[in-house]
Amino acid sequence: MGNIYVSALLSMTGLAVFxxxxxxxxxxxxxxxxxxxxSAITDLLPGVNCGACGFLSxxxxxxxxxxxxxxxxxxxxxxxxxxxxxxxxxxxxxxxxYPRIPLVRCAxxxxxxxxxxxxxxxxxxxAAELVFGGGMKCTxxxxxxxxxxxxxxxxxxxxxxxxxxxxxxxxxxxxxCAGACPRNVINMQDKRNEKIFYVACSSQDDMIRxxxxxxxxxxxxxxxxxxxxxGLFKIENNLAQADYSKQRNADTLLSIAAKCPTKVIKET
Numbered sequence: 381m382g383n384i385y386v387s388a389l390l391s392m393t394g395l396a397v398f399x400x401x402x403x404x405x406x407x408x409x410x411x412x413x414x415x416x417x418x419s420a421i422t423d424l425l426p427g428v429n430c431g432a433c434g435f436l437s438x439x440x441x442x443x444x445x446x447x448x449x450x451x452x453x454x455x456x457x458x459x460x461x462x463x464x465x466x467x468x469x470x471x472x473x474x475x476x477x478y479p480r481i482p483l484v485r486c487a488x489x490x491x492x493x494x495x496x497x498x499x500x501x502x503x504x505x506x507a508a509e510l511v512f513g514g515g516m517k518c519t520x521x522x523x524x525x526x527x528x529x530x531x532x533x534x535x536x537x538x539x540x541x542x543x544x545x546x547x548x549x550x551x552x553x554x555x556x557c558a559g560a561c562p563r564n565v566i567n568m569q570d571k572r573n574e575k576i577f578y579v580a581c582s583s584q585d586d587m588i589r590x591x592x593x594x595x596x597x598x599x600x601x602x603x604x605x606x607x608x609x610x611g612l613f614k615i616e617n618n619l620a621q622a623d624y625s626k627q628r629n630a631d632t633l634l635s636i637a638a639k640c641p642t643k644v645i646k647e648t
Contacts, residue, residue: 415443415446417446417469417470418439418442418443418446419442420469421442421445421446421466421469421470422438422439422442424458424462424465424466424469425438425441425442425455425457425458425462426438426455426457426458426552428457428533430457430533430554430556431556432455432456432457432552432553432554432555432556433450433454433455433456434454435450438455441454441455445466445470446470448470451475452466452467452470453475453477456479456480456552456553456554456555457552457553457554460477463477478570478571478572479553479570479571480553480555480568480569480570480571481546481548481551481553481568481569481571481576481648482528482537482544482546482551482553482555482557482558482566482567482568482569483566483567483568483569483576483578483580483648484522484543484544484546484565484566484580485565485566485567485578485579485580485581485582486520486521486522486543486565486580486581486582486596487543487580487581487596487597487643487644487646488518488521488522488542488543488594488595488596488597489541489542489543489596490524490541490542491541492594492595492596493516493518493521493524493542493594494516494517494518494592494593494594495515495516495517496512496513496515496516496517497512497515498515499511499512499514499515501514503525504525504527504530505522505523505524505525505526505527505528505560505561505562505563506527506560506562507525508523508525509523509562509563517593517594518583518585518593518594518597519563520563520565520581520582520583520584520585521563521565521581521582521583521594521597522542522543522544522561522563522565523562523563524539524542524543526539526544527560527561527562528544528557528558528560528561528566529544529557530560531556531557531559531560532554532556532557533554533556534550534551534552534554535547535550536548536550536551536552536557537551537557544557544566546648548648553568555568563582564582565582569624570624571648572624572625573627573628573630574630575627575630575633575647575648576624576627576647576648577622577627577630577633577634577636577637577645577646577647578622578624578645578646578647578648579598579604579613579619579620579621579622579644579645579646580596580644580645580646581596581597581598581619581620581644582619583597583598583618583619584617584618584619585597585618586600586618587599587600587601587618590618595642596642596643596644597642597644598618598619598620598642598644599641599642600615600618600619600620601641602615602620603636603639603640603641604620604636604639604640604645605620607635607636607639608632608636610626611623611626612626612627612632612633612636613636620644620645622645633645633647634647
């Protein structure tokens with residue numbers, strides 16, 4: 381009986397050695413050498429594999445860059461110095477890029493969120509949204525459980541009084557926070573000017589309902605539209621919308637924001 385076990389053991393060992401040799405040979409013969417440009421670009425990318433560029437990893441993004449299927453500006457996480465070096469490697473002229481920042485389109489803090497019912501379920505925005513919006517009367521505003529802050533790989537968001545607050549120095553514009561918000565309260569915007577003025581509300585309810593359930597919501601009164609006169613703002617679906625491409629005069633925008641009756645026009 382012992383001879384059978386020894387024979388079986390030797391057979392298994394022999395098979396293991398044989399297959400290992402086959403795999404080693406196949407790896408050597410079938411191995412695809414990495415393009416030096418891909419390696420050089422990968423080394424310049426941040427390596428966090430955040431996926432904000434739309435690719436699986438920084439290496440995957442580097443391969444598409446080398447194939448000229450995407451622009452380096454697609455990565456918002458890398459430094460400007462590294463972006464310039466990547467353009468040099470690709471032999472292309474550097475293009476203008478702007479930092480992207482998340483705009484929280486809700487200004488209602490905990491005390492201003494009118495409840496419809498008490499929510500005692502899982503404390504995440506995604507879960508609360510599935511259960512009657514977490515008991516909030518407003519079906520557009522921030523539920524306040526911080527899914528956006530939890531998913532940020534750079535610690536650029538924290539929750540305060542039921543709203544996400546941004547640390548601009550830490551933010552890379554990766555947009556993971558926007559993707560994590562089940563109500564699409566967070567919008568990403570290119571920061572082409574020193575300041576961005578935006579309407580911190582997402583509600584499309586009419587004036588009467590907004591007044592009734594939220595003291596911090598846009599009531600679509602049109603004051604901002606009348607004061608701007610040149611298309612800085614417009615009313616659409618019961619909500620004021622800012623035209624960021626026309627925001628060149630900060631003093632004018634500050635004046636308009638000061639006269640908003642609900643103080644819903646915020647600046648970054």
